[in-house]
Amino acid sequence: MKKPKLFFFLLTLSALALSPMRASEPEENLYLTPQRLFHIARSINKNLVCYDANLVGGKLDTQKPLNVYWVNREEHMGEKNGLSFIQRKMAYGYKVVAEGNNTSTVTLTAYDGRKLEICQQGAHYVCRTTINGKPAVLKYLYVKVNDRNPLSVDYVELHGESVSSKEKVTERIMN
Template sequence: MKNSRIIRQTGKRLVALTAFLLCTFIASSHINSPEENTYPTTERLFHIARSVNKNLVCYDVNLENGKLNTKTPLNVYWVNREERPGETNSLSYFQRKMAYGYKLVSEGNDSSEVTLSAYPDKKLTICKKDSKYVCLTTIENHPAILESLYVKAKSGNPLSVEYVELQGVATDTGTKVTERVKK
């Protein structure tokens, strides 16, 4: 019984990870370089980069009068880094629901817990730490501030995910941490 539950959960995770790339319309062979401009904002919590092109999906904290909007804590949008560098676009309905959106799990006084549509097993907490809003999660069994996710598509099939890599900074040591979730 326990094994079948684990298999079902793993299957759901694999389907969710695959959804990251369902919205990809242009499949190119560009690999994102961390040195390239990510057009950061003061509100940016983290972003998703993909192996299929240089464009980013950005997740900014949603503030009202300097405080977290706990009901809708994130502003999510695309940043173009190819044809029209720096241009931003909103997500389509399908992109929000299946791949790059998020679901509010709970809300506190000045914090919210969410999950990403394509990765519902990983809880993310949006809260204030040292006078700045951050996205807290667990990366490689360490409490960490999430900085980015990288989605590597399988060679020859941009809609199939080879792995997702989470990158951040461990809150207890201040060191960089990375976790790779393979399909």
């Protein structure tokens, strides 16, 4: 697997432009919506980048499958904000790489090394990918920024649930 250096750099740069430095721990179930697929939590503040399924008439919009936005958890608790053009194009946006019947496969703009499949599982939509070599439902990503150099990321962790066993799975991608 290629090293996602650009991914780490862009996530860090975008985060620094938005928020003051403050420690945060990943929290799985905060500010959930019925359409929530996953979110990104970062070590520099408590704000979340949320990825929800974009539904039209109860079905996935396969051409624009994700609604991506910020949830403020510091100054204006619970306030939602869209992504800026630069955030969408360089860090937190996505690209549709395949469309199916009520499914879409996407990659994150900053790192195209991992495909994410948006599909229906029971009554809800989920984001499936591979985490630590296992098929899994992605729950959240955690970005750990380097304490001594805020323009550097130490690692990104993927957190999810095994498709077969329902056990929690985690994978740490080091910078």
